[in-house]
Amino acid sequence: MSSPGEHWISYTNDLLAGSGLRKSAARTHVIELLGAQHCALSAQEIEHHLGTDGHRVGRASIYRTLEMLVARGLIKRIDMGRAEASFEATMPDGHHHHHMVCSQCGNVAAFDDPQLEAAIDAVAERLSATVNDHDVLLRGICGTCAAS
Amino acid sequence: MSSPGEHWISYTNDLLAGSGLRKSAARTHVIELLGAQHCALSAQEIEHHLGTDGHRVGRASIYRTLEMLVARGLIKRIDMGRAEASFEATMPDGHHHHHMVCSQCGNVAAFDDPQLEAAIDAVAERLSATVNDHDVLLRGICGTCAAS
DNA sequence: GAGTCTAATGAGAATGAGTCCCATTAGCTG
DNA sequence: CAGCTAATGGGACTCATTCTCATTAGACTC
Numbered sequence: 001m002s003s004p005g006e007h008w009i010s011y012t013n014d015l016l017a018g019s020g021l022r023k024s025a026a027r028t029h030v031i032e033l034l035g036a037q038h039c040a041l042s043a044q045e046i047e048h049h050l051g052t053d054g055h056r057v058g059r060a061s062i063y064r065t066l067e068m069l070v071a072r073g074l075i076k077r078i079d080m081g082r083a084e085a086s087f088e089a090t091m092p093d094g095h096h097h098h099h100m101v102c103s104q105c106g107n108v109a110a111f112d113d114p115q116l117e118a119a120i121d122a123v124a125e126r127l128s129a130t131v132n133d134h135d136v137l138l139r140g141i142c143g144t145c146a147a148s
Numbered sequence: 149m150s151s152p153g154e155h156w157i158s159y160t161n162d163l164l165a166g167s168g169l170r171k172s173a174a175r176t177h178v179i180e181l182l183g184a185q186h187c188a189l190s191a192q193e194i195e196h197h198l199g200t201d202g203h204r205v206g207r208a209s210i211y212r213t214l215e216m217l218v219a220r221g222l223i224k225r226i227d228m229g230r231a232e233a234s235f236e237a238t239m240p241d242g243h244h245h246h247h248m249v250c251s252q253c254g255n256v257a258a259f260d261d262p263q264l265e266a267a268i269d270a271v272a273e274r275l276s277a278t279v280n281d282h283d284v285l286l287r288g289i290c291g292t293c294a295a296s
Numbered sequence: 297g298a299g300t301c302t303a304a305t306g307a308g309a310a311t312g313a314g315t316c317c318c319a320t321t322a323g324c325t326g
Numbered sequence: 327c328a329g330c331t332a333a334t335g336g337g338a339c340t341c342a343t344t345c346t347c348a349t350t351a352g353a354c355t356c
Contacts, residue, residue: 022353057306058305058306059343060306061305061306077229083313084342116267116270116271119261119267122261123259123261127257129286130294132288134285135283138268139280139282140279140280142276146277170332172332173334191313192313205334206335211315232312
């Protein structure tokens with residue numbers, strides 16, 4: 001049995017293999033790290049994780065890999081109102097979630113909601129434009145912070 | 149008859165007058181510029197506009213004013229996936245809109261949709277957290293770009 | 297396996313938005 | 327008007343991200 005993350009890794013590798021890209025260690029490490037995550041990581045966090053895992057990868061290569069993956073729709077760039085952007089694997093079937101950030105502790109929780117997606121699709125339909133992506137971000141106080 | 153923007157300006161000034169802040173030229177200019185806008189402006193754009201209007205205001209003061217207005221909920225910081233953040237007056241009655249950014253020309257269109265708001269409220273209800281703000285951002289190709 | 301071609305890497309410089317510092321200016325109050 | 331201090335603004339600084347370029351290392355040929 002393979003986790004969704006492992007599935008994404010092999011999907012991504014297959015897709016890249018068939019597009020004239022060389023298979024480099026740096027790229028492989030970034031992809032494997034992203035695939036192992038259950039939520040978004042920033043470039044900094046990626047650099048740090050790879051460093052402590054003994055797979056140090058240059059910052060430039062990390063950004064280059066992220067850019068390449070975003071361009072191919074394999075990951076999504078997410079802006080959570082912090083200084084740095086975060087990145088998260090996108091499931092090939094289009095399944096995705098959104099985020100709620102606690103303005104007190106900064107913690108991020110993921111959620112998904114079919115009704116919300118339907119409402120967004122309906123808006124997209126109405127506009128004189130082709131909508132091909134959307135972000136939703138909720139901000140507030142998480143349960144833990146509210147309790148303390 | 150006063151435009152919604154003028155209404156926001158006087159509302160904002162009244163609110164600030166009653167909170168121990170001195171009335172400074174720099175702050176007044178930023179507030180009046182924001183009130184005159186129909187959509188979001190970035191700090192850079194504010195600096196540039198004020199400069200060409202002959203009301204040059206130091207960058208530090210612009211950021212300070214924006215921070216102060218955000219803290220009081222008088223404007224909202226909006227991240228459109230560009231390098232810089234944008235800022236937009238918030239209507240006292242809570243009425244607001246969201247944005248659609250064209251990934252080709254960068255143009256921004258505003259829209260609002262009660263159903264979408266309802267869907268977000270419903271999600272917020274479900275979560276074990278107090279949601280007090282949200283962003284929605286659509287990305288795609290605008291009508292103009294699609295036509296050309 | 298060696299040679300060649302060039303994609304990819306990574307160290308560090310450069311960029312640019314946003315923040316900080318601090319000497320100076322200018323609202324306010326008495 | 328004098329004094330107090332909030333507020334300003336020039337410019338130094340921070341920090342994420344991008345760029346540059348000399349070096350490294352996949353992949354293909356022989």
